[in-house]
Amino acid sequence: MSDTTRLSVFKTYKLYVGGKFPRSESGRVYEVSDSKGNWLANAPLSSRKDARDAVVAARKAQGGWAGATAYLRGQILYRVAEMLEGRRDQFVREVADAEGLSKSKAAAQVDAAIDRWVWYAGWTDKIAQVTGGANPVAGPFFNLSTPEPTGVVTVLAPQESSFLGLVSVIAPVIATGNTAVVIASEKAPLPALSLGEVLATSDLPGGVVNILSGKAAEMGPHLAAHLDVNAIDLTGADADLARELEIAAAENLKRVLRPRTEDFAESPGTDRMTAFLETKTVWHPTGSLGASGSSY
Amino acid sequence: MTSPFEYAPAPESRAVVDIAPNYGLFIDGEFTDAADGKVFKTVSPSTEEVLSEIAQAGEADVDRAVKAARRAFEKWSALPGSERAKYLFRIARIIQERSRELAVLETLDNGKPIKETRDADLPLVAAHFFYYAGWADKLDHAGYGADPRPLGVAGQVIPWNFPLLMLAWKIAPALATGNTVVLKPAETTPLSALFFADICRQAGLPKGVVNILPGYGDTGAALVAHPDVNKVAFTGSTAVGKQIARTVAGTDKKVTLELGGKGANIVFDDAPIDQAVEGIVNGIFFNQGQVCCAGSRLLVQESIQDELLDSLKRRLSTLRLGDPLDKNTDIGAINSEEQLSRITSLVERGEAEGAERWTAACDLPEAGYWFAPTLFTNVTQAHTIARDEVFGPVLSVLTFRTPDEAVAKANNSQYGLSAGIWTEKGSRILAVANKLRAGVVWANTFNKFDPTSPFGGYKESGFGREGGRHGLEAYLDV
Numbered sequence: 180m181s182d183t184t185r186l187s188v189f190k191t192y193k194l195y196v197g198g199k200f201p202r203s204e205s206g207r208v209y210e211v212s213d214s215k216g217n218w219l220a221n222a223p224l225s226s227r228k229d230a231r232d233a234v235v236a237a238r239k240a241q242g243g244w245a246g247a248t249a250y251l252r253g254q255i256l257y258r259v260a261e262m263l264e265g266r267r268d269q270f271v272r273e274v275a276d277a278e279g280l281s282k283s284k285a286a287a288q289v290d291a292a293i294d295r296w297v298w299y300a301g302w303t304d305k306i307a308q309v310t311g312g313a314n315p316v317a318g319p320f321f322n323l324s325t326p327e328p329t330g331v332v333t334v335l336a337p338q339e340s341s342f343l344g345l346v347s348v349i350a351p352v353i354a355t356g357n358t359a360v361v362i363a364s365e366k367a368p369l370p371a372l373s374l375g376e377v378l379a380t381s382d383l384p385g386g387v388v389n390i391l392s393g394k395a396a397e398m399g400p401h402l403a404a405h406l407d408v409n410a411i412d413l414t415g416a417d418a419d420l421a422r423e424l425e426i427a428a429a430e431n432l433k434r435v436l437r438p439r440t441e442d443f444a445e446s447p448g449t450d451r452m453t454a455f456l457e458t459k460t461v462w463h464p465t466g467s468l469g470a471s472g473s474s475y
Numbered sequence: 476m477t478s479p480f481e482y483a484p485a486p487e488s489r490a491v492v493d494i495a496p497n498y499g500l501f502i503d504g505e506f507t508d509a510a511d512g513k514v515f516k517t518v519s520p521s522t523e524e525v526l527s528e529i530a531q532a533g534e535a536d537v538d539r540a541v542k543a544a545r546r547a548f549e550k551w552s553a554l555p556g557s558e559r560a561k562y563l564f565r566i567a568r569i570i571q572e573r574s575r576e577l578a579v580l581e582t583l584d585n586g587k588p589i590k591e592t593r594d595a596d597l598p599l600v601a602a603h604f605f606y607y608a609g610w611a612d613k614l615d616h617a618g619y620g621a622d623p624r625p626l627g628v629a630g631q632v633i634p635w636n637f638p639l640l641m642l643a644w645k646i647a648p649a650l651a652t653g654n655t656v657v658l659k660p661a662e663t664t665p666l667s668a669l670f671f672a673d674i675c676r677q678a679g680l681p682k683g684v685v686n687i688l689p690g691y692g693d694t695g696a697a698l699v700a701h702p703d704v705n706k707v708a709f710t711g712s713t714a715v716g717k718q719i720a721r722t723v724a725g726t727d728k729k730v731t732l733e734l735g736g737k738g739a740n741i742v743f744d745d746a747p748i749d750q751a752v753e754g755i756v757n758g759i760f761f762n763q764g765q766v767c768c769a770g771s772r773l774l775v776q777e778s779i780q781d782e783l784l785d786s787l788k789r790r791l792s793t794l795r796l797g798d799p800l801d802k803n804t805d806i807g808a809i810n811s812e813e814q815l816s817r818i819t820s821l822v823e824r825g826e827a828e829g830a831e832r833w834t835a836a837c838d839l840p841e842a843g844y845w846f847a848p849t850l851f852t853n854v855t856q857a858h859t860i861a862r863d864e865v866f867g868p869v870l871s872v873l874t875f876r877t878p879d880e881a882v883a884k885a886n887n888s889q890y891g892l893s894a895g896i897w898t899e900k901g902s903r904i905l906a907v908a909n910k911l912r913a914g915v916v917w918a919n920t921f922n923k924f925d926p927t928s929p930f931g932g933y934k935e936s937g938f939g940r941e942g943g944r945h946g947l948e949a950y951l952d953v
Contacts, residue, residue, distance in 0.1 A: 309618065310618075312944075314925065314927040314928045314929070314943055315927050316923075316925035316927055316928050317602065317925055317927075318923070318925070320920070320923060322925070322927075322928050324928070324929050324943065324945065329933075409934070418725065421725060422724050422725025425720075425724035425725060426721045426724045426725075428720075428724075429717045429718075429720035429721045429724065430717065431889070431934070431935055432713070432716065432717060432720060432732065432734075432934070432935045432937065432938065434938055437727075448620075450953070457914065457933050458914065458929050458931070458940050458945055459908075459911075459913070459914060459915075459916065459933075460914065460915050460916070460928055460929050460930070461908045461915075461916045461917075461918060462915070462916070462917045462918065462920055462923050462928070463904065463918040463919060463920070464919055464920050
């Protein structure tokens with residue numbers, strides 16, 4: 180055996196769009212460093228064309244994902260947790276580098292993120308009972324309200340919490356049947372890009388989650404104005420960008436979740452799910468059972 | 476053709492309502508003039524008679540009203556829910572007591588038939604207050620956490636098509652949850668909101684809890700933009716809704732928008748034709764079609780198109796258009812000259828684009844704003860009348876062959892408020908309802924409303940829900 184130290188194999192970080200791992204169509208990359216300024220990787224600097232491609236992929240996947248049974252969506256989200264558990268060490272390393280955390284603190288973030296997938300996996304087949312129900316209208320009608328996914332949701336992931344925050348904003352969007360176009364934290368995109376590799380091996384249909392790295396300020400305005408996007412989560416935007424994007428989002432009346440102070444370590448409520456749900460109410464006469472059968 | 480069954484006139488008495496020659500703004504429990512002294516006239520759209528002269532709120536008045544609402548908020552929100560509930564129960568009861576007066580008033584100011592104000596608008600108004608009254612002391616159990624807090628001052632802007640009902644949809648949940656209100660009624664229908672101010676007085680509602688500011692669009696814009704408003708609720712056009720969404724961008728204001736629609740009413744070949752025809756008529760000619768959730772696109776399965784259209788035209792020919800106060804009137808007046816010209820120009824556009832027009836033969840009164848029930852056949856999805864909201868008694872008829880095609884056509888719209896499905900097959904109802912991108916789906920019925928039933932749109936029909944437990948969320952800090 181030679182006594183030379185083995186040179187490690189770097190990974191080229193790529194986007195995750197439509198279930199595939201493309202580079203940015205623009206060919207651009209930007210340098211990602213750790214908290215001490217050491218080079219970590221060249222991440223794709225996604226363009227607005229990448230963002231549009233991601234919307235196409237998300238739209239294509241939306242009907243099938245929303246149409247899947249809630250049970251199946253729960254199984255798949257749980258599978259994401261299983262896959263993450265197996266790659267825990269990798270994510271601990273990436274989160275520690277990205278956020279300048281000690282190994283034990285990074286591990287706590289990753290563990291909480293894995294547990295968050297488990298929490299939302301359990302929600303898929305419960306949220307409809309919690310937010311919907313029968314309405315006792317004053318007349319002979321069957322009347323039922325049910326929540327339905329809004330559609331394609333653009334998510335500006337939090338800038339600081341590169342993994343726990345990321346998971347905390349993606350999982351509630353897709354748990355209910357939406358599909359997502361995610362702009363990762365600009366300075367710490369690597370855990371997000373690696374999450375794409377986990378999602379790709381978790382039975383999640385391609386296009387349900389699409390992950391872009393780059394500048395929220397560059398892609399955000401195009402996604403906020405995109406007429407085939409139904410909603411936008413502005414968590415990762417600063418106040419000025421959030422206002423600009425909310426104005427652009429009014430063009431087709433996107434549902435907007437404004438940025439707010441948020442501690443991702445705390446137990447989430449249901450409001451990140453309900454922010455991207457519509458309520459559909461269906462009426463039908465109950466009629467009466469006469470000799471002639473049904474009547475309206 | 477003279478019918479052997481002619482109707483004798485059956486007018487409801489106007490004497491039941493006493494309209495003053497002028498009304499002020501209702502701020503902090505008092506009627507007051509506008510700061511700049513501006514006034515406008517409200518007319519009866521069926522006769523063009525001036526009903527009253529109304530103070531027109533400007534920016535200074537908006538500020539005064541918001542300040543009054545802010546002052547009232549502290550005490551109102553601190554009241555035990557059970558006490559707030561009793562105020563709302565009082566209001567509901569007084570509305571029931573005065574419902575005939577209010578029905579006549581609404582018909583005079585809006586132009587819709589007394590049959591509708593008496594049997595639909597007013598009962599629903601009272602029911603809405605009654606429903607939300609009951610929530611006021613049960614908010615802990617509404618699924619929004621323990622002790623959910625109100626937002627503060629709600630700025631509410633409502634349309635002219637259901638003036639008092641839209642007021643109820645806005646004010647009842649706002650007050651039940653502990654907010655105070657500044658409400659702007661539409662410029663063509665301010666009277667019932669001003670009568671509601673008197674109901675607040677009779678109910679002993681504390682001053683400043685409800686403020687009413689008649690005015691035009693600029694009054695509404697000033698209210699929405701006011702920095703001390705915490706909640707904006709708007710019902711009206713999609714264009715104005717988008718403008719409001721831009722205005723509140725970057726603020727903490729919570730907003731709900733209930734906007735336009737182009738509802739598809741889908742009739743399958745196994746539908747009970749007679750019931751479907753009644754549903755189609757109700758869907759597009761109720762309130763002269765001036766309904767955001769109107770079934771303005773009829774999607775009929777190709778194989779029954781001729782049979783259905785014959786039946787529909789026959790039915791439309793029997794609708795009685797005329798004096799809205801007449802108890803036999805089916806079709807009343809269009810709300811304003813402006814709305815009439817919008818309807819007229821869209822109908823002209825429909826003809827110019829090649830769709831085939833059919834209009835029921837009926838005499839239109841000389842004075843007032845009228846439009847006879849009209850339908851278009853040979854309409855494609857590209858036609859303006861299949862895409863734009865006409866907000867009038869105009870039905871566009873399209874056809875389909877398969878359920879998938881029906882769903883695709885129904886969903887091919889920027890809007891997503893309502894839809895109808897007519898078929899005897901239960902599984903088809905559920906499958907189609909599931910795929911429609913619309914907030915309210917009526918199966919084998921149409922245009923049904925209830926305070927317990929959440930109402931609101933998908934896509935560009937707006938966001939948020941009014942009615943039911945869902946309607947509380949818009950007024951709670953959750």
